[in-house]
Each structure stands twice: as C-alpha cells, then as structure tokens.
Amino acid sequence: xxxxxxxxxxxASALVAGFASAGTLDDVKARGELICGxxxxxxxxxxxxxxxxxxxxxxxLCRAVAAAVLGDATKVKFVPTTGETRFTAxxxxxxxxxxxxxTWTFSRDNDLxxxxxxxxxxxxxxxxxxxxxxxxxxxxxxxxxxxxQTGTTTELNLADFFKFNNITYTPVTVADDAExxxxxxxxxxxxxxxxxSGLAASRATMPDPANHIxxxxxxxxxxxxxxxxxxxxxxxxxxxxxxxxxLIAEEKGITQANVDEIAASSTDPxxxxxxxxxxxxxxxxxxxxxxxxxxxxxxxxxGEIFAANIGESTPIGLARGLNELxxxxxxxxxxxxx
Amino acid sequence: MAYVADAPKASFRPSMLIYDTRYRSxxxxxxxxxxxxxxxxxxxxxxxxxxxxxxxxxxxxxxxxRAGYDLDQQLIPYTNDSTHGRAAMVGLLNTLxxxxxxxxxxxxxxxxxxxxxxxxxxxxxxxxxxYIEMFRNVPLLLWIIMVFVIFSEIAPAPKDFKVxxxxxxxxxxxxxxxxxxxxxxxxxxGTNIPMPLVEHPLGYVNLGFATANLTxxxxxxxxxASIYANxxxxxxxxxxxxxxxxxxxxxxxxxxxxxxxxxFFLWALGFHLEYPELKxxxxxxxxxxxxxxxxxxxxxxxxxxxxxAETVRSGIIAISNGQSEAAFALGLRPGRTxxxxxxxxxxxxxxxxxxxxxxxxxxxxxxxxxxxYLDLRGTLGGITLNQTGxxxxxxxxxxxIYLLISLLISFVMNIYNHSVKLKER
Numbered sequence: 001x002x003x004x005x006x007x008x009x010x011x012a013s014a015l016v017a018g019f020a021s022a023g024t025l026d027d028v029k030a031r032g033e034l035i036c037g038x039x040x041x042x043x044x045x046x047x048x049x050x051x052x053x054x055x056x057x058x059x060x061l062c063r064a065v066a067a068a069v070l071g072d073a074t075k076v077k078f079v080p081t082t083g084e085t086r087f088t089a090x091x092x093x094x095x096x097x098x099x100x101x102x103t104w105t106f107s108r109d110n111d112l113x114x115x116x117x118x119x120x121x122x123x124x125x126x127x128x129x130x131x132x133x134x135x136x137x138x139x140x141x142x143x144x145x146x147x148x149q150t151g152t153t154t155e156l157n158l159a160d161f162f163k164f165n166n167i168t169y170t171p172v173t174v175a176d177d178a179e180x181x182x183x184x185x186x187x188x189x190x191x192x193x194x195x196x197s198g199l200a201a202s203r204a205t206m207p208d209p210a211n212h213i214x215x216x217x218x219x220x221x222x223x224x225x226x227x228x229x230x231x232x233x234x235x236x237x238x239x240x241x242x243x244x245x246x247l248i249a250e251e252k253g254i255t256q257a258n259v260d261e262i263a264a265s266s267t268d269p270x271x272x273x274x275x276x277x278x279x280x281x282x283x284x285x286x287x288x289x290x291x292x293x294x295x296x297x298x299x300x301x302x303g304e305i306f307a308a309n310i311g312e313s314t315p316i317g318l319a320r321g322l323n324e325l326x327x328x329x330x331x332x333x334x335x336x337x338x
Numbered sequence: 339m340a341y342v343a344d345a346p347k348a349s350f351r352p353s354m355l356i357y358d359t360r361y362r363s364x365x366x367x368x369x370x371x372x373x374x375x376x377x378x379x380x381x382x383x384x385x386x387x388x389x390x391x392x393x394x395x396x397x398x399x400x401x402x403x404r405a406g407y408d409l410d411q412q413l414i415p416y417t418n419d420s421t422h423g424r425a426a427m428v429g430l431l432n433t434l435x436x437x438x439x440x441x442x443x444x445x446x447x448x449x450x451x452x453x454x455x456x457x458x459x460x461x462x463x464x465x466x467x468x469y470i471e472m473f474r475n476v477p478l479l480l481w482i483i484m485v486f487v488i489f490s491e492i493a494p495a496p497k498d499f500k501v502x503x504x505x506x507x508x509x510x511x512x513x514x515x516x517x518x519x520x521x522x523x524x525x526x527x528g529t530n531i532p533m534p535l536v537e538h539p540l541g542y543v544n545l546g547f548a549t550a551n552l553t554x555x556x557x558x559x560x561x562x563a564s565i566y567a568n569x570x571x572x573x574x575x576x577x578x579x580x581x582x583x584x585x586x587x588x589x590x591x592x593x594x595x596x597x598x599x600x601x602f603f604l605w606a607l608g609f610h611l612e613y614p615e616l617k618x619x620x621x622x623x624x625x626x627x628x629x630x631x632x633x634x635x636x637x638x639x640x641x642x643x644x645x646x647a648e649t650v651r652s653g654i655i656a657i658s659n660g661q662s663e664a665a666f667a668l669g670l671r672p673g674r675t676x677x678x679x680x681x682x683x684x685x686x687x688x689x690x691x692x693x694x695x696x697x698x699x700x701x702x703x704x705x706x707x708x709x710x711y712l713d714l715r716g717t718l719g720g721i722t723l724n725q726t727g728x729x730x731x732x733x734x735x736x737x738x739i740y741l742l743i744s745l746l747i748s749f750v751m752n753i754y755n756h757s758v759k760l761k762e763r
Contacts, residue, residue: 084724091392112727113393143622145527150710151724156406159418170626171408172527173710173721187495187526188629230393 073298124218249301429717448646530614537608
C-alpha cells in the first residue's frame with residue numbers, strides 16, 4: 001500500500017510537472033539552457049560528430065535560438081527523439097523546441113495542438129533504389145517491398161501514391177532511419193522511402209553511395225520546420241524570428257565573419273534594426289537587443305548553414321532548389337524587420 | 339414487581355468504532371477504501387484538467403476515422419481505407435496469433451526439454467541444461483532481434499532464385515533454391531509457404547463488426563464434432579473394458595472418425611495448395627510470412643520453452659520417487675511410467691506456474707515492436723497513436739485489451755487447473 005501510494009504520487013507529480021510551465025521563455029532563461037528535440041542521428045541534419053558535438057542543419061537552428069535567448073550557442077541540450085516520440089516529448093514539456101525534420105500538416109497543427117513557426121527546409125518524399133534494380137521511375141515499383149519509417153507522414157503518402165497509381169507494394173515498417181538503412185542494404189526491401197533530403201543524407205553514409213539512385217518522383221509536399229507548443233505565442237515568435245533573422249542575414253549579405261563589422265558600419269536601416277543597433281526589437285520579444293546579432297555570430301546566415309551541413313560541397317550534396325532565397329527563385333522569404 | 343432478567347442492552351457509541359475490536363477493522367477498511375477512491379478520482383480529475391488546459395479532450399472517435407496506412411500482415415481483410423479501429427483489430431489478431439502459437443509450441447518444447455533434462459543420459463541432460471541456461475538468462479528482446487537479423491542478413495534475396503536462359507545454357511545453378519520440393523522459399527524478406535485454398539468456398543457471412551469465412555468455420559465445426567465423436571467411442575471402449583476386462587480395438591475407428599470427415603469435406607470443396615512463384619521483384623502467390631513474425635514466434639518459443647522446461651522439471655521432481663518405483667514394480671516401462679503415472683500427478687504442480695508463463699508470453703508479444711511486428715502495440719499503440727496524436731486514449735485502450743486477454747487466459751487455464759487438481763473427497 002505504502003509503495004503504491006508512493007508510486008501514485010510520483011506519477012501524479014510527473015503529470016503536474018509536465019504542464020507546470022507558464023512561459024517557455026522564462027523557463028529557458030531560469031534554466032540557463034535550451035532543451036532542443038533533435039533527430040536520433042541523421043547526418044547533415046542532426047547527429048553527434050566524432051567528438052560528441054551535435055552538428056547539422058536543424059541543430060544550427062537550435063543553437064541560433066540559444067544564442068538569441070541566452071547569448072550563448074553552446075547552452076543547448078539535445079534530446080534525441082524518434083518519429084514516434086517527438087511530439088509527445090514536445091507536448092509534455094520535455095523539450096522546449098523541436099527541430100527534427102518534422103512535416104507541417106493540418107492535423108499536427110490543429111489536432112496535436114502544436115505550432116509550426118517556420119519552414120526551414122522545403123522537402124518532398126522520394127524513393128531510393130539500388131542501381132542494379134534497373135528501375136528509373138517510382139511508377140515501376142509495382143509489387144516492390146518498401147522500407148518505411150513508422151509514425152511519419154511518409155507512410156500515409158506512400159499508401160496514397162501507390163493507390164492513386166493503381167500499383168501494389170508490401171510495406172516494411174521500421175522504427176528509425178538507421179534500421180531502415182540496415183534493412184535496405186541487407187536487401188530486405190527493394191526501395192527505401194522518406195523525405196528526399198533524408199534519402200540523400202542516408203546515402204552519404206552508405207559504403208557505396210554511387211550504387212544507389214534517388215528516383216525523380218517527389219510524391220508529396222514536406223515542409224519541414226521548427227515546432228513549439230500551441231499557446232505560447234511569445235516563444236513561437238522568438239523561434240520564428242530567429243529563423244527569419246538568419247534568412248534576412250543571407251539576403252543582406254551578413255555572414256558569421258562580417259556581422260560585427262556590418263553592425264558597426266552599416267547604414268541600411270533594416271540591418272541596423274535587425275542587429276539591434278537601433279530600435280528595440282529584442283525588448284519587444286523579451287530577449288536581449290542583440291539577439292539576431294548573437295544568432296548570426298554563432299551559426300552564420302541561412303546560406304552558410306545550408307552550405308556547411310547539407311550543401312553541394314558536403315557528402316550529402318543537396319542543391320538549394322526550393323530552398324533558395326525568394327530573390328533567387330526559391331521559396332525562402334522573410335517578412336521585414338520593422 | 340416483576341424483574342425482567344434482560345441482558346444489559348449494548349448501546350452503540352461512536353468511540354467503539356476505534357476502541358472496539360469488533361468494529362475497528364471495518365473502520366480502517368472503510369477509511370482506506372475512501373482514500374483510495376479519492377486518490378484515483380483526483381488522478382483522473384488532474385489528468386482531465388491538465389488535458390483541458392492544453393485544449394485536449396478524451397475522445398475515442400478517431401477509431402472510426404480512415405487509417406490511411408498499410409499493414410504487411412493481416413489475418414482479416416484490411417486496406418488503407420479501413421478505419422483505425424479495424425487496424426487495431428488486425429493488430430489484435432496478429433498479437434493473438436503469435437501468443438496462441440507461442441503458448442502451444444513453447445509448452446511442447448518445454449515439456450520435452452524438461453523431461454530430457456532429467457534423463458539419466460549424462461550428455462542429453464547436460465545439453466538440455468546448457469540450452470535452458472543460455473535462453474533463460476539472456477533478455478528476450480535480444481533473442482528476438484538476433485533471430486530477425488540472422489533471417490534478414492543471411493537469407494538469400496528473391497532475385498538469387500531466378501533462373502535465366504543463359505544460366506540454363508551455361509549449366510549454372512541459381513544461387514539459391516526452394517526447399518521441400520519447391521514449395522518453401524526463405525528469402526531475406528520473408529518465408530514463402532504454400533497457401534491452402536479451396537476451389538468452391540462456402541462464402542462469407544457478414545456479422546456486422548467482422549466477416550466470417552464460412553469454409554473455415556465449417557471445417558472447425560467438423561473437427562470439433564469428430565473429436566467429440568471420438569471421445570464417445572473411447573468412453574464406450576472404457577466401459578466395455580471395465581465390464582468385461584477386455585479392451586476392444588478402436589484405433590482404426592478413432593482414425594476414421596477423426597480424419598475421414600475433414601478429408602472428405604476438403605476434397606469435396608476442391609482443396610489445393612497454391613505454391614509461391616518468383617515474379618518480378620518478389621515471390622507471388624502462396625503465403626508470405628514476414629520475418630518479424632517468424633523471429634518473434636521463434637524467439638518466444640525458444641525462450642519460454644526454456645522457462646517452461648524448468649517448471650516441468652520442478653513438477654516432476656516434486657513427485658516422490660516411490661511413485662515411479664511402484665510403477666516399475668508393476669512392470670510399467672519408463673515411457674509409460676512417465677506418461678501414465680508421473681506427468682498426470684506432476685501437472686498439479688506444473689499448471690499454476692504455467693498459467694503465469696502463458697500470461698508473460700502473451701504480454702511479451704508486445705516486444706515485437708523491436709522488429710516492427712505490427713501487433714496491437716504496433717498498430718493501435720504505434721502508427722495510430724502517432725498519426726492521431728491520441729496517446730492517452732490509445733494507451734488506455736491497449737492496456738484494457740491486454741488486461742482482458744490476460745484475464746481470459748487465466749480464466750481458461752484455471753478451469754483446466756480445476757479439472758486436474760487433486761480431488762479431495
């Protein structure tokens with residue numbers, strides 16, 4: 001009896017603790033550390049490097065937010081989450097922010113009570129097959145066995161795509177990318193499907209990347225972006241504008257290297273507002289006025305982050321494509337800082 | 339003046355609730371019960387309030403929404419247009435299939451190993467000891483993953499089975515070939531076995547929540563009837579034996595009654611096997627048993643076989659030596675001694691712990707998540723939970739279903755236990 005009362009109290013206090021947070025910003029400041037939900041390990045997007053330091057495209061955004069809020073990009077704790085656990089981890093308050101290749105969908109936005117604050121990568125679902133399979137289009141995959149990560153939008157898209165094209169497949173559901181890759185390489189499935197960026201990242205870590213091709217069909221829209229809990233608008237704004245600051249920085253030619261110099265010398269009023277030289281942009285959000293300056297100083301602008309982690313010079317080799325700035329024909333567009 | 343010798347009437351005072359031993363235990367129980375009810379109520383209220391604070395409610399209507407995902411092993415018809423409830427049902431049947439087969443095979447294996455471990459043959463008993471200790475002392479999940487990885491890494495790919503014209507011309511053999519007269523193919527994607535089919539099925543009947551395959555129902559009914567008839571024959575033989583001392587020969591009658599009706603029934607419906615064939619990427623036709631199923635079942639059987647073997651051994655050792663000595667003195671051979679004298683008595687000791695092994699096995703089928711076996715945990719507690727975001731509802735429902743399955747197994751096994759336990763007259 002004593003034991004069960006004790007356990008009950010424990011369970012109850014866990015329930016209460018999960019929902020105790022009043023404002024995420026206050027919590028993060030009080031803690032002195034940002035807790036960021038990350039991938040369990042997807043090279044290029046979020047994975048620990050040889051020294052155990054988290055690196056990647058999504059990880060950089062977490063660091064930028066930490067720099068904007070706390071002034072220090074190293075004050076981030078990364079919590080690896082799987083496709084299944086990520087939203088629960090966010091909703092329960094285990095993480096402050098989730099940046100983990102998560103697709104913005106209607107039901108996640110409304111039914112799961114989450115807020116997608118931006119799209120940091122415009123993606124689409126693709127297929128990877130072994131070259132010697134002799135398949136050149138996803139529509140030739142009739143009867144194929146397809147490895148698919150469970151708990152994601154991809155398994156719904158996959159079912160729709162095959163149904164729409166009137167062809168059949170056998171799903172092999174797996175828990176995470178690493179297991180999917182193992183099964184795919186072992187030949188347990190003909191094709192591996194996930195977001196095209198994930199396929200490229202996966203292929204980069206294979207022993208023989210040249211023997212695998214990504215089929216041309218992109219079967220879905222996958223806007224990936226940072227997610228926060230519904231209802232904490234201030235915190236959502238901070239994450240959104242930190243991301244926009246990185247975009248504006250690229251647009252204005254502000255880089256990690258020259259940000260100090262530009263802050264001191266620029267006469268462009270928008271740059272001056274952004275970098276906190278004039279105006280009170282930080283105070284309006286409840287953070288330091290140099291928030292954008294700190295973020296850019298810590299991780300560089302959007303273009304730099306892209307090039308360093310997943311760009312064409314990296315093993316992952318993704319082109320900017322849709323993720324080019326609006327001024328260069330892409331979709332990345334930030335509202336003005338005014 | 340009449341004195342009435344009444345016993346002084348005990349008047350009840352509230353303080354007696356604490357100081358009178360007659361009432362004290364009741365008082366304590368009532369208080370504890372109240373506290374427990376309050377505590378549970380507070381927990382539920384707290385949960386609902388906190389969910390409301392996050393704009394969430396408890397709502398099971400998602401079970402009637404379209405699921406939208408596909409499953410690779412389905413014992414009842416299912417497409418991605420079916421509902422989440424239907425998907426949960428598919429998962430439940432997958433759970434029950436593994437649990438049912440697992441309980442049967444692990445019991446057979448367990449009894450066999452347990453008896454052999456007590457063998458006087460040094461080598462056999464030591465081998466069995468090694469087996470038991472090896473399987474019982476390594477976590478079950480590791481065995482499941484290991485069996486699965488062995489299957490998917492070592493088995494040949496479907497294309498290795500392909501025979502091209504050039505290969506025939508060059509006299510080469512394909513890298514892999516099918517087993518058991520070209521009927522079974524083990525590939526790295528699954529095991530393809532022949533599928534039993536009938537030419538003139540009896541059709542289906544819709545029961546509202548599910549469709550019943552009349553052919554299967556009729557076959558089971560026929561087998562049940564045969565078994566019942568066979569028991570009648572055996573009972574009659576026993577009666578004759580007790581009356582006259584001579585046991586009539588009934589083995590051919592038994593065989594006829596047990597098998598002839600089913601065989602005739604299947605022949606009449608045009609029973610045949612559909613063999614798997616390599617077409618395109620994969621084997622088509624036949625039945626494709628996913629490795630996740632095979633791995634889970636095999637690992638469960640091997641692990642629980644070892645555990646049940648120990649239970650069986652303890653049951654046998656619990657029977658005093660005098661029993662077997664008496665049986666030998668009557669001239670029974672060791673095999674019959676075990677079967678007729680020792681095991682029936684040992685069952686009384688074996689059954690109660692065996693019930694808990696069955697319960698553990700059933701619950702451990704949820705470890706199939708390690709190899710992505712889509713059982714109840716994989717569908718309702720996995721994909722559905724993820725796609726709908728209804729964690730609390732899915733978990734509650736899943737716990738309720740596992741509870742019901744376990745209670746059902748307990749109930750059935752307790753009936754059996756009642757029938758074999760020592761009858762005290």
